[in-house]
Amino acid sequence: MGRERAHLAASRAALRAMREDVQSLDIRDVTANWVNAEVLQHQIDARIKALADLAHTPLFFGRLDYRHDPGAEPSQPAERAEEPSSATALYIGRRHVHDAVGDPMVIDWRAPVSQAFYQASKKKPMDVVLRRRFGYTGGELTAYEDENLMDPAEADRTSRLLQEEIERPRVGPMRDIVATIQPEQDEIVRSELAGTVCVQGGPGTGKTAVGLHRVAYLLYAHRERLARTGTLVIGPNASFLRYIEQVLPALGELEVQQVTVGELVGRLVAVRGADEPAAALVKGDARMAQVLRRALRAQVTMPTEPLVVVRGSRRWRIPAYELEEIAGELLARDIRYGAAHEALPQRIAHAVLVRMEQAGEAPDDRVQDAVARNPAVKAAVKAIWPVVDPAKLVWRLLSDADFLGVHAEGLLTAQEQKTVLWAKPPRSVKSAPWSAADAVLIDEAEDLISRTPSLGHVVLDEAQDLSPMQYRAVGRRCSTGSATVLGDLAQGTTPWATRGWDEALRHLGKQDAVVEELTAGFRVPREVIAYASALLPAIAPGLAPVASVRESPGSLSVRHVPDAAVAPAATATAAGDGGEDGGAAVAAVVAACTESLRQEGSIGLIAADARVPALAAALTAAGLTHLSPGEETTEATRLTLVPASLAKGLEYDYVVLDEPAAIVDGEPDERTGLRRLYVCLTRAVSGLTVLHAAPLPEQLVQQA
Structure with a gap:
């Protein structure tokens, strides 16, 4: 252990020296003008940030002892010693670190030679004699664990340190999984830039982390190309992006932009309105692209005079x-x-x-x-051939029934046309109550007028909730590049949710994408995922349930709140017009949150959107400080109150789920409601407490 700690200290010193070398650069004598100086200074500043030594982030997490020097032709096997020579031992970490003469002290996890750390096994050792995993506490190296891949007498076993790292309680935003990437995940991460990959993965399978780590890998393997063409991460909402925003910087990648679909397409108009589900469904249909194309081409007027x-x-x-x-x-x-x-x-x-x-x-x-x-x-x-403003074209389609009727003939029914028309047409583009779906239509019209520039690679997360028109908007951003599409068909909660990946990829323009399925769950306990999976026959028939590798007895508690329960005055008041029973339910939620806060890690209270105000008031009355989704948790503030509509993609060590029936009833139809409930049930990574006064959905009754 002493030698490993010494190597860690020496590696940190080498990283500091690398950073100091960059900081000492003087650009005044090497730049021809101020523009070049600004560009170079920006690059230097980015390099300094990338070389930051994060005190609580392990500089290396593993070591590979090769039988032969991986950089030379195989010759005689290296002698196996308790501490092998540096020629055959490679330390694997989040970034490359070299000493004063340029010899590597830590190898970047993305380097080809590091792949064996994730892929080597006793059946396929890849010339690795020993794989060592390190355990850390507060940034200090405290343990290690060896796996001898060439010793037939050593039995296969699950790594204790690996399991502890996966199950480690979390406070704050999502962290990287670079130390725990599994072989099937690693294959996706290292897939070629030229190909688009679609990852179907249930809760806890790590699909989001896989997508982010694939970006980091591609930037390592194709840095110059992607520096020219650009990369982009697209998430479902701002809360989700705040949750994942630290993963890539922790891996040394600081330049990747992260946006929502709304931010992607909302440059031309301000979104101030909202559509009824029926209108949003029609506006999101791929047929609208043909309606727009017809309307645009109709602006061409053939001449009648010379x-x-x-x-x-x-x-x-x-x-x-x-x-x-x-x-x-x-x-x-x-x-x-x-x-x-x-x-x-x-x-x-x-x-x-x-x-x-x-x-x-x-x-x-x-x-x-x-x-x-x-x-x-x-x-x-x-x-x-007059100049056409894309927003004005869409404004006319949604305002003028006759104009829409001409160009939607044979594409939209009369009822569908009536559904998308504004009841009271606005007087101008600026005064129009544009919705999120309208902004996508304007983006489509803009692309019909002038081609949208393509990026080198796009990551699209929670893709199952996109409409066909939204897929087209994303596809335009990677028309000559590639994409990583991440999602779970069982978690689709919009009226236009994706029915199958083949259809989604066709709208994206990536019909030749490879579809990979992750079925091994590493985060959600087996008892919890089995309970939630009872909903799958109703929400995603034929989809295989996640097989969790985590044994966590007692991780699920389903409690009925007795009708006779008496609520404290503060919580009864907070329940609003819920009456005594409503107050009792709120009191039970507050008690469950107090109980969960005795555990280590983050706590998420998830409830139907309509019940959030009452619960917020009750928590405040009980003296329980709470956050909103996306706000960073700390050791002092670990409880987050999460509306069900914003729960997707988030994770908490312990979840208190309030009133499943209210979550289901809060959606336009039962199937969408059950899908929303499935999402909420699978946000816990250590323990789930379900509280209900109303009857549970019938699919869960036998599981309770």
Whole structure:
């Protein structure tokens, strides 16, 4: 242990030296101007941040002892000693660390030679003699555990340190899983940049972590390419993004942008309104893309009058039928509307130049450009192929029943058209009550006019809740790049939730994506996931339940709140018009939270959105400080009150779940309600307490 601690201390000293070397750089003598200086300084600052030594984050978490030097041709086996030489022992950590002469002291977990730490086994040792895992307490190395992969006498066993790391209580945002990545997860993480991967994974299978670690791996393996093309992480809401925002920085990746779909498409208008579910369902349907395309192409008006261009003393006449042929050819090519608008004046100018050449003149490109800028040509282009504002196009579709009817004919039914029309059309684009679905339509229209730039790689989490039009919006951002799509069909809680990954990937434009399924659960206890999985036949028939590897007896408690229970005055008042029984239920919730706070780790109180105000008042009256989703928990403040609608993707050590029936009833239909309940039941990683006064859903009755 002493030698390992000494290596840790030496590695930390080497990392500090690496950081000091960067800090000492003087850019004044190596830059030609202030622009270059700013760019270089930004790169230096980013490098300094990436080399930060986080006191409570282990610098290395494992060691590989190779039979042969992995950097040389295999020769004689290295002698096995209690502490092997540095030539055959590699320390695996979150970032690369080298000493003063450049020799590695810690190998980045993403390096090819590190893959054996995750993939090596007794059946396939990958030339590894011994794999060592380290245990830490408060950043200090306190234990290690060895696995001899070439000793047939040593029985296979589950790593105690690995299990402890997986089950370690958490306070604060999501942390990386770089020390606990499993072989099936590692294969997805290290999949090639060129391919899109879709990961179907139930609660606790680590799909979000896999997606984030894949970004970190791709940035390591393809740094220059992705620096040019960019990467993006897309999450379902701001709370979720705050929860995961520290994972990539902890792995040394500071430049990856993280946004919601709403932020992705909401640049052109301010979203102030909300749709009824029926309207949002139609607006999110892929048929709307064809409606928009028809409406946009209808802006092209074929000419009925000839065009006369005056140059000097000559007049050049282009008949209407020829102008119509030029416009018709551009329509037939089906290029972007804006690109065609830019091409049209040059096409008309070319027709003029042909006539000039036939008359014996010898015009060049400069003459063609001048003709394209001629006022008569500009006027003709404006009349034939006018500039279109995408927001105004969508505004007209949603305001004008006749305009929508013409372009939705054969695509939307009369009732669907009526559903998406504004009851009281706004007077202008600025005064329109734009919804989130409207912003997606505007984004689609903008892309029809001018191509959306593509990124190198996009990670899309909680993808099962996206509409077809939202998939199209994301797909435009990676049309020439690749994507990692993460989701769970059983957790779809929107009216337009994905029915199958094949359909979703088609809308995304990634039909050739590889679909991987993670079925081993590492976070949610077996007793809890089995209880929640009773809902699967009703919400996702045919989907395999998660097989949790965590044995945690007593992790589930389902309690009925007796009708005769008497609530304290404070909680009875907080229950509002819930009456005595409502007060009793709230009192039971407060008591359960108080009980859970005696445990180590984070506590989540999850309830139907409508019940949150009453519970918040009761917690405050009882002196229990609580946070909202996305706020960072601390040792002093570990309780978060979570509306059911925001629970997806979040995890807590202990969860108190209030009134399952209210969560189900809070959704438009029973199936969506049961899916929402499934999400809420699977947020606990150590213990779940379910409290109910109303009857449980029938699927859970036998499990209670």
